[in-house]
Amino acid sequence: QQQVKQSPQSLIVQKGGISIINCAYENTAFDYFPWYQQFPGKGPALLIAIRPDVSEKKEGRFTISFNKSAKQFSLHIMDSQPGDSATYFCAASMKTSYDKVIFGPGTSLSVIP
Amino acid sequence: GAVVSQHPSRVICKSGTSVKIECRSLDFQATTMFWYRQFPKQSLMLMATSNEGSKATYEQGVEKDKFLINHASLTLSTLTVTSAHPEDSSFYICSATGGRGGYTFGSGTRLTVV
Numbered sequence: 001q002q003q004v005k006q007s008p009q010s011l012i013v014q015k016g017g018i019s020i021i022n023c024a025y026e027n028t029a030f031d032y033f034p035w036y037q038q039f040p041g042k043g044p045a046l047l048i049a050i051r052p053d054v055s056e057k058k059e060g061r062f063t064i065s066f067n068k069s070a071k072q073f074s075l076h077i078m079d080s081q082p083g084d085s086a087t088y089f090c091a092a093s094m095k096t097s098y099d100k101v102i103f104g105p106g107t108s109l110s111v112i113p
Numbered sequence: 114g115a116v117v118s119q120h121p122s123r124v125i126c127k128s129g130t131s132v133k134i135e136c137r138s139l140d141f142q143a144t145t146m147f148w149y150r151q152f153p154k155q156s157l158m159l160m161a162t163s164n165e166g167s168k169a170t171y172e173q174g175v176e177k178d179k180f181l182i183n184h185a186s187l188t189l190s191t192l193t194v195t196s197a198h199p200e201d202s203s204f205y206i207c208s209a210t211g212g213r214g215g216y217t218f219g220s221g222t223r224l225t226v227v
Binding site for chain 1 (some may be wrong): 193
Protein backbone atom coordinates (compact mmCIF):
# COMPACT_ATOMS: atom_id res chain seq x y z
CA GLN A 1 0.00 0.00 0.00
CA GLN A 2 1.58 3.21 -1.18
CA GLN A 3 0.78 5.73 1.50
CA VAL A 4 2.78 8.61 0.05
CA LYS A 5 2.55 9.49 -3.63
CA GLN A 6 5.10 11.70 -5.37
CA SER A 7 5.39 13.35 -8.75
CA PRO A 8 7.06 13.85 -11.12
CA GLN A 9 9.29 10.81 -11.27
CA SER A 10 12.00 12.87 -12.92
CA LEU A 11 12.50 16.56 -13.49
CA ILE A 12 14.90 18.61 -15.58
CA VAL A 13 15.26 22.28 -14.71
CA GLN A 14 17.57 24.95 -16.04
CA LYS A 15 19.98 26.65 -13.70
CA GLY A 16 18.25 29.50 -11.93
CA GLY A 17 14.80 28.03 -12.43
CA ILE A 18 12.29 26.77 -9.91
CA SER A 19 12.02 23.05 -9.21
CA ILE A 20 8.64 21.87 -7.94
CA ILE A 21 7.94 18.41 -6.56
CA ASN A 22 4.50 17.39 -5.37
CA CYS A 23 3.40 14.80 -2.85
CA ALA A 24 0.12 13.49 -1.51
CA TYR A 25 -0.65 11.29 1.44
CA GLU A 26 -3.59 9.18 2.48
CA ASN A 27 -3.30 8.60 6.21
CA THR A 28 -4.59 11.57 8.19
CA ALA A 29 -2.71 10.33 11.24
CA PHE A 30 0.58 11.49 9.71
CA ASP A 31 1.83 14.53 11.58
CA TYR A 32 5.35 15.10 10.31
CA PHE A 33 6.34 15.64 6.69
CA PRO A 34 10.06 15.74 5.90
CA TRP A 35 11.86 16.04 2.60
CA TYR A 36 15.09 14.18 2.04
CA GLN A 37 17.85 14.72 -0.50
CA GLN A 38 19.90 11.75 -1.63
CA PHE A 39 23.03 11.70 -3.75
CA PRO A 40 24.12 8.47 -5.50
CA GLY A 41 25.67 5.97 -3.12
CA LYS A 42 24.80 8.01 -0.03
CA GLY A 43 22.14 7.86 2.61
CA PRO A 44 19.31 10.41 2.55
CA ALA A 45 19.82 13.71 4.31
CA LEU A 46 17.04 15.76 5.84
CA LEU A 47 16.43 18.89 3.81
CA ILE A 48 13.41 20.51 5.40
CA ALA A 49 10.33 19.36 7.27
CA ILE A 50 6.89 20.65 8.20
CA ARG A 51 4.09 19.81 10.61
CA PRO A 52 0.43 20.11 9.59
CA ASP A 53 -0.26 23.12 11.79
CA VAL A 54 1.53 25.44 9.34
CA SER A 55 0.88 26.00 5.64
CA GLU A 56 4.36 26.98 4.58
CA LYS A 57 7.94 26.72 5.75
CA LYS A 58 10.94 28.32 4.12
CA GLU A 59 14.62 27.62 4.67
CA GLY A 60 16.94 29.40 2.30
CA ARG A 61 16.07 28.39 -1.26
CA PHE A 62 13.81 25.55 -0.11
CA THR A 63 10.12 26.01 0.66
CA ILE A 64 7.48 23.49 1.68
CA SER A 65 3.86 24.31 0.96
CA PHE A 66 1.31 22.25 2.88
CA ASN A 67 -2.41 21.83 2.18
CA LYS A 68 -3.94 19.84 5.01
CA SER A 69 -7.46 19.65 3.57
CA ALA A 70 -6.18 18.31 0.26
CA LYS A 71 -3.61 16.10 1.98
CA GLN A 72 -0.93 17.46 -0.32
CA PHE A 73 2.43 19.09 0.15
CA SER A 74 5.12 20.29 -2.20
CA LEU A 75 8.75 21.28 -2.30
CA HIS A 76 9.89 24.35 -4.18
CA ILE A 77 13.58 24.86 -4.89
CA MET A 78 14.21 28.43 -5.93
CA ASP A 79 17.21 29.45 -8.05
CA SER A 80 18.00 25.80 -8.74
CA GLN A 81 21.70 24.99 -9.10
CA PRO A 82 23.55 22.05 -10.69
CA GLY A 83 24.59 21.02 -7.18
CA ASP A 84 20.92 20.45 -6.38
CA SER A 85 20.87 17.56 -8.84
CA ALA A 86 19.89 14.59 -6.70
CA THR A 87 16.96 12.39 -5.85
CA TYR A 88 14.37 13.95 -3.57
CA PHE A 89 12.02 11.98 -1.39
CA CYS A 90 9.01 13.32 0.40
CA ALA A 91 8.02 11.36 3.47
CA ALA A 92 5.52 11.17 6.28
CA SER A 93 5.48 9.81 9.78
CA MET A 94 3.40 9.71 12.93
CA LYS A 95 4.55 9.83 16.49
CA THR A 96 2.46 6.83 17.42
CA SER A 97 4.58 4.50 15.28
CA TYR A 98 7.96 5.08 16.91
CA ASP A 99 8.61 7.77 14.32
CA LYS A 100 8.59 5.25 11.48
CA VAL A 101 9.02 7.22 8.26
CA ILE A 102 7.19 6.26 5.08
CA PHE A 103 8.89 7.45 1.90
CA GLY A 104 7.45 8.54 -1.39
CA PRO A 105 8.85 6.93 -4.56
CA GLY A 106 11.30 9.76 -5.22
CA THR A 107 11.99 12.39 -7.86
CA SER A 108 15.23 12.51 -9.78
CA LEU A 109 16.13 16.16 -10.31
CA SER A 110 18.66 17.28 -12.90
CA VAL A 111 19.60 20.94 -13.01
CA ILE A 112 21.28 21.79 -16.29
CA PRO A 113 23.53 24.81 -16.87
CA GLY B 114 24.54 17.54 15.00
CA ALA B 115 23.43 13.94 15.28
CA VAL B 116 25.68 11.51 13.40
CA VAL B 117 24.97 7.92 12.46
CA SER B 118 27.91 5.84 11.29
CA GLN B 119 27.28 2.79 9.14
CA HIS B 120 29.87 0.15 8.24
CA PRO B 121 30.95 -1.23 5.94
CA SER B 122 30.12 1.13 3.09
CA ARG B 123 30.62 -1.64 0.55
CA VAL B 124 30.82 -5.39 0.88
CA ILE B 125 31.06 -8.22 -1.60
CA CYS B 126 30.35 -11.71 -0.36
CA LYS B 127 29.92 -15.15 -1.79
CA SER B 128 26.50 -16.71 -2.11
CA GLY B 129 25.61 -18.69 1.01
CA THR B 130 27.70 -16.67 3.42
CA SER B 131 26.46 -14.20 6.02
CA VAL B 132 27.21 -10.50 6.21
CA LYS B 133 26.92 -8.17 9.19
CA ILE B 134 26.27 -4.45 8.83
CA GLU B 135 26.77 -2.11 11.79
CA CYS B 136 24.94 1.10 12.55
CA ARG B 137 26.20 3.34 15.34
CA SER B 138 24.91 6.59 16.75
CA LEU B 139 28.06 8.55 17.52
CA ASP B 140 26.92 11.46 19.65
CA PHE B 141 23.51 10.47 20.93
CA GLN B 142 21.62 7.54 22.33
CA ALA B 143 19.37 6.01 19.71
CA THR B 144 16.14 4.88 21.28
CA THR B 145 14.94 3.43 18.01
CA MET B 146 16.78 2.34 14.90
CA PHE B 147 15.36 1.51 11.51
CA TRP B 148 16.70 -0.57 8.65
CA TYR B 149 15.81 0.22 5.07
CA ARG B 150 16.57 -1.45 1.77
CA GLN B 151 16.86 0.44 -1.49
CA PHE B 152 17.07 -0.99 -4.99
CA PRO B 153 18.55 1.10 -7.83
CA LYS B 154 16.41 4.08 -8.77
CA GLN B 155 13.78 3.12 -6.21
CA SER B 156 12.64 4.45 -2.90
CA LEU B 157 13.61 3.27 0.56
CA MET B 158 11.61 0.35 1.82
CA LEU B 159 11.43 -0.10 5.57
CA MET B 160 12.53 -3.56 6.61
CA ALA B 161 12.35 -3.43 10.38
CA THR B 162 12.24 -1.27 13.48
CA SER B 163 14.40 -2.07 16.47
CA ASN B 164 14.34 -0.76 20.01
CA GLU B 165 17.23 -1.28 22.39
CA GLY B 166 16.90 -4.48 24.37
CA SER B 167 13.84 -5.82 22.59
CA LYS B 168 13.10 -7.86 19.51
CA ALA B 169 12.88 -6.07 16.20
CA THR B 170 9.55 -5.51 14.52
CA TYR B 171 9.67 -6.59 10.90
CA GLU B 172 7.57 -5.20 8.08
CA GLN B 173 5.26 -7.49 6.20
CA GLY B 174 7.12 -9.64 3.71
CA VAL B 175 10.54 -9.31 5.36
CA GLU B 176 11.98 -12.63 6.51
CA LYS B 177 13.16 -12.20 10.09
CA ASP B 178 15.27 -15.37 9.95
CA LYS B 179 16.98 -14.02 6.85
CA PHE B 180 17.62 -10.53 8.14
CA LEU B 181 18.70 -10.74 11.77
CA ILE B 182 18.61 -7.48 13.68
CA ASN B 183 20.26 -6.94 17.03
CA HIS B 184 19.98 -3.70 19.00
CA ALA B 185 22.13 -4.57 21.99
CA SER B 186 22.89 -1.04 23.15
CA LEU B 187 21.57 2.49 22.77
CA THR B 188 24.32 3.26 20.27
CA LEU B 189 24.59 0.11 18.16
CA SER B 190 22.30 -1.90 15.94
CA THR B 191 23.40 -4.62 13.56
CA LEU B 192 21.78 -6.21 10.54
CA THR B 193 22.99 -9.66 9.54
CA VAL B 194 22.02 -10.98 6.15
CA THR B 195 22.17 -14.74 6.57
CA SER B 196 22.87 -17.19 3.77
CA ALA B 197 23.04 -14.34 1.31
CA HIS B 198 21.97 -14.84 -2.29
CA PRO B 199 22.37 -12.60 -5.35
CA GLU B 200 18.80 -11.32 -4.95
CA ASP B 201 19.83 -9.88 -1.57
CA SER B 202 22.21 -7.52 -3.36
CA SER B 203 20.99 -4.04 -2.54
CA PHE B 204 21.74 -0.79 -0.73
CA TYR B 205 20.98 -1.10 2.97
CA ILE B 206 20.51 2.03 5.06
CA CYS B 207 20.00 2.45 8.76
CA SER B 208 18.54 5.40 10.59
CA ALA B 209 18.13 6.35 14.21
CA THR B 210 15.96 8.56 16.35
CA GLY B 211 16.98 10.15 19.60
CA GLY B 212 19.37 12.87 18.55
CA ARG B 213 18.62 16.58 18.20
CA GLY B 214 18.01 16.07 14.50
CA GLY B 215 15.16 13.75 15.31
CA TYR B 216 15.79 11.22 12.58
CA THR B 217 19.26 10.65 11.14
CA PHE B 218 20.38 8.30 8.37
CA GLY B 219 23.60 6.40 8.01
CA SER B 220 25.57 6.59 4.78
CA GLY B 221 24.41 3.18 3.58
CA THR B 222 26.00 -0.17 2.73
CA ARG B 223 26.20 -1.48 -0.80
CA LEU B 224 25.94 -5.28 -0.60
CA THR B 225 26.86 -7.37 -3.61
CA VAL B 226 26.40 -11.12 -3.43
CA VAL B 227 28.29 -13.07 -6.07
